[in-house]
Amino acid sequence: xxxxxxxxxxxxxxxxxxxxxxxxxxxxxxxxxxxxxAHRILQDDDDAKGD
Amino acid sequence: xxxxPTQSCYHCGLPLPESGRYFALIEGKRQAMCCPGCQAVAxxxxxxxxxxxxxxxxxxxxRLAADAQRxxxxxxxxxxxxxxxxxxxxxxxxxxxxxxxxxxxxxAACIWxxxxxxxxxxxxxxxxxxxxxxxxxxxxxxxxxxLSEILARxxxxxxxxxxxxxxxxxxxxxxxxxxxxxxxxxxxxxxMQVMMYAVPAYLAAEGTMSDDxxxxxxxxxxxxxxxxxxxxxxxxxxxxxxxxxxxxxGMDVPVALGVGVAFAASVAATFTGGAEVYFDSITxxxxxxxxxxxxxxxxxxxxxxxxxxxxxxxxxxxHRLSAYPTSMDSEEVPAVTxxxxxxxxxxxxxxxxADGSIVQGETESDESLLTGESHPVHKRTGAxxxxxxxxxxxxxxxxxERVGEDTRVSAICRLVERASGQRPRITELxxxxxxxxxxxxxxxxxASALVWLRVDATRALWVAVxxxxxxxxxxxxxxxxxxLTVALGRLARRGVVAARGHAIQALAQVxxxxxxxxxxxxxxxxxxxxVHALAGMTSERCxxxxxxxxxxxxxxxxxxxxxxxxxxxxxxxAAELRNVPGAGVEALIAGARHRIGTRTFxxxxxxxxxxxxxxxxxxxxxxxxxxxxEWLACFEFADRIRPQAHAIVQRLRDGGRQxxxxxxxxxxxxxxxxxxxxxxxxxxxxxxxxxxARVQALQRAGACVAMVGDGVNDAPVLAQAQLSVAxxxxxxxxxxxxxxxxxxxxxxxxxxxxxxxxxTRRIVQQNLVWALGYNIVALPLAVTGLVTPWMAGIxxxxxxxxxxxxxxxxxxxxxxxxxxxxxxATQPGG
Numbered sequence: 001x002x003x004x005x006x007x008x009x010x011x012x013x014x015x016x017x018x019x020x021x022x023x024x025x026x027x028x029x030x031x032x033x034x035x036x037x038a039h040r041i042l043q044d045d046d047d048a049k050g051d
Numbered sequence: 052x053x054x055x056p057t058q059s060c061y062h063c064g065l066p067l068p069e070s071g072r073y074f075a076l077i078e079g080k081r082q083a084m085c086c087p088g089c090q091a092v093a094x095x096x097x098x099x100x101x102x103x104x105x106x107x108x109x110x111x112x113x114r115l116a117a118d119a120q121r122x123x124x125x126x127x128x129x130x131x132x133x134x135x136x137x138x139x140x141x142x143x144x145x146x147x148x149x150x151x152x153x154x155x156x157x158x159a160a161c162i163w164x165x166x167x168x169x170x171x172x173x174x175x176x177x178x179x180x181x182x183x184x185x186x187x188x189x190x191x192x193x194x195x196x197x198l199s200e201i202l203a204r205x206x207x208x209x210x211x212x213x214x215x216x217x218x219x220x221x222x223x224x225x226x227x228x229x230x231x232x233x234x235x236x237x238x239x240x241x242x243m244q245v246m247m248y249a250v251p252a253y254l255a256a257e258g259t260m261s262d263d264x265x266x267x268x269x270x271x272x273x274x275x276x277x278x279x280x281x282x283x284x285x286x287x288x289x290x291x292x293x294x295x296x297x298x299x300x301g302m303d304v305p306v307a308l309g310v311g312v313a314f315a316a317s318v319a320a321t322f323t324g325g326a327e328v329y330f331d332s333i334t335x336x337x338x339x340x341x342x343x344x345x346x347x348x349x350x351x352x353x354x355x356x357x358x359x360x361x362x363x364x365x366x367x368x369x370h371r372l373s374a375y376p377t378s379m380d381s382e383e384v385p386a387v388t389x390x391x392x393x394x395x396x397x398x399x400x401x402x403x404x405a406d407g408s409i410v411q412g413e414t415e416s417d418e419s420l421l422t423g424e425s426h427p428v429h430k431r432t433g434a435x436x437x438x439x440x441x442x443x444x445x446x447x448x449x450x451x452e453r454v455g456e457d458t459r460v461s462a463i464c465r466l467v468e469r470a471s472g473q474r475p476r477i478t479e480l481x482x483x484x485x486x487x488x489x490x491x492x493x494x495x496x497x498a499s500a501l502v503w504l505r506v507d508a509t510r511a512l513w514v515a516v517x518x519x520x521x522x523x524x525x526x527x528x529x530x531x532x533x534x535l536t537v538a539l540g541r542l543a544r545r546g547v548v549a550a551r552g553h554a555i556q557a558l559a560q561v562x563x564x565x566x567x568x569x570x571x572x573x574x575x576x577x578x579x580x581x582v583h584a585l586a587g588m589t590s591e592r593c594x595x596x597x598x599x600x601x602x603x604x605x606x607x608x609x610x611x612x613x614x615x616x617x618x619x620x621x622x623x624x625a626a627e628l629r630n631v632p633g634a635g636v637e638a639l640i641a642g643a644r645h646r647i648g649t650r651t652f653x654x655x656x657x658x659x660x661x662x663x664x665x666x667x668x669x670x671x672x673x674x675x676x677x678x679x680x681e682w683l684a685c686f687e688f689a690d691r692i693r694p695q696a697h698a699i700v701q702r703l704r705d706g707g708r709q710x711x712x713x714x715x716x717x718x719x720x721x722x723x724x725x726x727x728x729x730x731x732x733x734x735x736x737x738x739x740x741x742x743x744a745r746v747q748a749l750q751r752a753g754a755c756v757a758m759v760g761d762g763v764n765d766a767p768v769l770a771q772a773q774l775s776v777a778x779x780x781x782x783x784x785x786x787x788x789x790x791x792x793x794x795x796x797x798x799x800x801x802x803x804x805x806x807x808x809x810x811t812r813r814i815v816q817q818n819l820v821w822a823l824g825y826n827i828v829a830l831p832l833a834v835t836g837l838v839t840p841w842m843a844g845i846x847x848x849x850x851x852x853x854x855x856x857x858x859x860x861x862x863x864x865x866x867x868x869x870x871x872x873x874x875x876a877t878q879p880g881g
Contacts, residue, residue: 004264008248012271015244019237019278026233036162036181042107 060085062093062209064111078102092209096164099171104164113155113209126199126206127383128368129214134385135198138214145194146176151187151202153180155210168208172196187212231348235341238283241275242334248272249331262324269321272330280314284337286344300489301482302528308493309519310337313840316512326509329516332841336520339848343525343855347533350859353540365439365460369404370396375448376411393451397442405438405454412447416440463548463794481531481819488524488826495522499834513840518833521843522826525851530818533858538811541861546794547804554790557774558808560755564703564801565711567742567760567768571778571798572712572724573690577611577672581687593684597676599625600636600647608674611688635674645678653677690720692727699798700728706805709754713742713768742768759801760789776801807861814861818854825850 059066061075061082073084075093084090092112096104104112128134140148156162162180165187169178174195180187189201198214205212248268251260287310290303310333317328370381372394381396386404389395394410397403403416415427418440427443430436436449439460455461500515538555542548549555566572582590594615601609602625625638625645635648637656646656650673657677672688703710712733714721721735734745746756746768758772769775769789777789778798793800829846832838838846 001261001264005267008267008271011244011247012274015240015275019240022236023233026229040163 060089060111061105062089062112077105088209092207095207096168099168101164101167104160107163108160113161126202128199128385129202130197130199131385133387134368139198142190145192146190147193147198148188148190149198149214151189151205151212151214153187153205153210153212156180161210164208165205165210169201169204172201172204175201228348228352231341231345234283234286235338235345238279238334238338238341241279241283242331242338244275245272245331245334266321266324269328269330272328273318273321276314276317276330276334279334279337280310283341284310287337287340300486300493302485302489302523302525304489305492305519305523306340306525309516309523312512312519313516316516327513329513329840332520332839332844335841336844336848339844339852340525343529343848343851346852346855346859347529347536350533350537350540350855350862353862365458366402366404370398372396372448387455389451389454391451391454395449395451396446397449398446399442399444402441403436403438403449405451406436406458407438407449407452408433408435410448410450412445414445414447415443417443463792481527485524485528488527492519492522492524495830495834503836507836510836514833514836517836517838517840517843518830520840521829521833521838521846523847524822524826525847526822526825526854527819529851529854530822530858531815533855534811534814534818534861537858537861538807542804542807545800545803545807546797547800548792548794549790549804550792551790554774555808555811557755557790558757558804559812561708561757561774561805563709563711563749563754563756565713565746565749565756565758565772567713567715567758571759572696572728573692577608577688578691579611579615579686580689580691583685583687585682585684588683590684593676593686596640596645596683597647597674597686599640600628600638600645600676608672608688612674612686643678645676645683647674647676650675653682657682689723692724693798695798696728699802700730702802703805706809708805713737713745715739715742739767743771746771811861814858818857821857822850822854 061077062084065085067083067085073087073090074081075084075090075097076082077093077097082093084093089112096102096112138149142148153165156165166178166180169175169187169189172191174192176190176192178187178189191198191201202212248271252265252268284307287303287306290301291307294301294304313329313333316325317330317333319325320328366386368383369386369389371384371389372379372381374380375394379396389405395404395407399414409430409432411432413429413431416430416436417427418437430447435452436442436447437460438453438458453459496515496518499518500511503511503514535555539549542555549558582593584590584593594612597612601612625640628636628638630636631648631652633649634652635646637644637646639645644656646653653675654677656679658680674686674688675682676684676686700710709732710730712721712725712730712735714733714735715737716735718735721733725731725733734741737745746758749756750771750773755774756772757774757776758769759776759778760769774791775789776791776793778793791804793804825846829838829843833843
């Protein structure tokens with residue numbers, strides 16, 4: 001049962017990590033446009049020369 | 052994914068013209084173009100180094116709008132500060148931001164093309180295009196680039212963009228919704244995790260769990276409860292603090308007290324090794340309450356959104372005709388600068404920029420935004436048009452009559468604002484009740500704590516917390532406002548504005564519906580109702596003769612006759628037309644002298660009337676037709692009853708309400724209308740004082756009276772009635788002083804409103820009964836210590852949620868009084 005001394009704090013840390021991750025993704029607008037990125041990945045702008 | 056067949060335009064995909072003289076050089080190859088427009092667009096794209104667009108696109112590109120050149124001039128409008136005020140945010144001196152709506156986006160390559168194209172402009176700070184909403188958020192430096200230039204550049208590659216006006220309100224609503232969702236998420240996530248630590252403690256048999264592990268679990272729960280209490284529950288603490296500072300008691304006070312005390316005591320128990328901690332109850336309680344609040348907020352925002360569009364109905368720009376009628380050259384001006392008497396050209400698909408009347412042309416106007424009426428209204432020359440309505444069919448020239456604050460749209464907006472600014476009496480009442488309730492709850496909690504201190508000191512605190520939480524009147528406070536908000540939004544979508552806070556409540560109680568003008572039941576103009584041919588001539592022939600006689604007249608009866616008389620009926624030319632004012636018209640038709648008009652006027656020509664013609668069968672306006680020595684026909688005219696009036700009256704009756712007519716109009720007209728609609732109680736020729744006295748008499752007998760009128764006249768009567776309903780007619784609306792306004796001018800709106808109000812009342816009642824009943828049962832249980840804090844949390848939270856969900860049923864429930872059969876029922880009513 002000693003492993004609980006590690007696992008319980010670990011679970012708390014994990015909860016905060018997951019929460020922070022979700023917060024960051026919400027804030028950075030990742031949930032605002034759920035369609036666009038799927039298409040955008042197909043574009044390569046490497047050969048677009050600036051003027 | 053290759054889209055370059057040789058027979059069609061490389062850019063837009065349309066067939067190539069025979070001549071084949073348009074080309075553009077794309078990635079080193081000459082590609083055929085169908086027109087100079089596509090050539091220009093393709094060259095702009097290739098010239099910008101963006102030709103790879105053509106390799107990745109999945110649909111053909113947009114064609115350059117035919118009127119692109121003209122639009123270029125229009126775009127300069129968007130640089131004017133007074134126009135920009137509506138949609139440009141000034142972030143810094145050298146940084147402006149606006150949201151643009153993009154038209155022509157068909158595939159992801161379009162997004163890439165626009166983003167790349169725009170981001171290379173000098174002075175462009177950032178471009179973000181949302182694929183789902185087709186909106187671009189642009190930031191630019193006004194020192195080096197103008198908004199019109201940005202819009203023109205988008206037009207140059209074949210797309211169209213215009214500013215999304217007044218995005219500010221939407222943005223803040225979105226932010227509020229996002230923050231609320233995040234609070235719910237934190238509380239929910241915390242709750243689940245805390246529950247994981249709490250369950251072993253509940254399930255473990257005595258002595259199987261070491262103190263260390265128990266402490267560790269409690270510490271973990273504590274850490275996870277901290278964000279729930281200090282972040283998710285923050286609105287409750289803030290609300291409670293605000294209430295206390297204002298020296299009143301709201302429902303946030305017991306919530307904050309319960310959460311605060313339970314948290315503090317649990318923290319203390321954690322560190323001193325106390326018997327019980329209730330972190331699980333705290334997180335669950337907060338989560339359930341936040342769910343209820345979140346749903347309530349969503350309903351509120353949705354109701355607001357159903358009215359918000361009104362604000363945006365008026366277009367930003369208008370085409371002013373300065374030299375009409377000599378020239379049709381129009382000049383683009385901001386709609387705000389229009390003045391009374393200006394002539395503007397409104398093309399199909401555009402909105403009318405102000406209220407006015409049509410000077411030239413004929414079209415259909417779609418007023419569904421304003422009135423909820425889905426059928427476009429036909430507008431002839433001279434007809435009134437409403438600013439914000441959409442011109443559907445053909446271009447028209449409109450003379451501006453009312454602008455800005457005087458327009459109908461503004462009047463509606465003000466009505467709505469006034470309504471939302473007033474708190475309904477019932478909400479105030481429940482708030483007052485809730486305040487007393489809260490005071491009682493706190494006292495009872497304190498008292499039971501004192502009693503329990505003597506009985507079992509260890510449980511005193513938890514009993515107090517359970518009492519606080521379980522009996523907090525959250526459900527009571529949510530019961531009414533949520534239902535009312537939802538109902539308001541729903542009424543608005545049907546073209547009914549509840550302009551006063553108490554309108555919905557009063558609507559539900561109406562027992563007597565009084566029409567104060569026959570004009571509310573009739574169409575307000577004369578129509579031919581019957582033709583009695585007296586000399587064996589056909590009715591058509593009589594009508595033809597009458598039409599010939601009345602052809603030059605502008606009398607309302609002449610107009611009614613001429614609309615009915617078909618052109619095929621022989622219209623013999625009338626000669627020697629002689630108009631005798633107040634009597635009729637005389638003329639020679641086919642050599643014989645004919646007269647049309649009053650009975651005396653015609654009998655002077657036709658001789659003594661027969662018995663048949665003297666009988667007055669009903670109260671209609673009559674006109675006689677005769678020629679020398681002979682009576683020809685008798686025409687009856689009446690103000691036509693509105694098509695739906697029969698069914699409406701029937702429906703009001705079916706709903707257990709009495710229908711009355713109290714009118715100031717002449718007795719015969721009122722009687723005719725009442726007879727035809729089957730209204731038994733009617734009085735005519737009443738002065739405003741008489742009407743007020745009649746309404747008072749009804750009220751003394753216990754009636755709740757709704758007065759239906761045009762909302763302008765008879766102010767004392769309208770004030771006397773518990774509820775006044777105005778049929779929104781044009782300009783009158785701005786002066787309307789009614790509780791409820793039917794924007795569409797259709798009586799159906801009244802029946803809808805009554806149905807929705809009735810439903811709202813039922814739901815509010817259910818909510819209140821539930822909230823009170825729940826508290827009555829829960830309180831004794833909590834005081835006697837039978838309810839633990841976690842039960843209290845579930846009970847209260849679930850109760851609030853239930854009340855909100857019950858109110859949300861109003862969103863799309865069908866009112867009891869509107870069924871499909873209604874449409875058929877109205878048909879014979881004309």
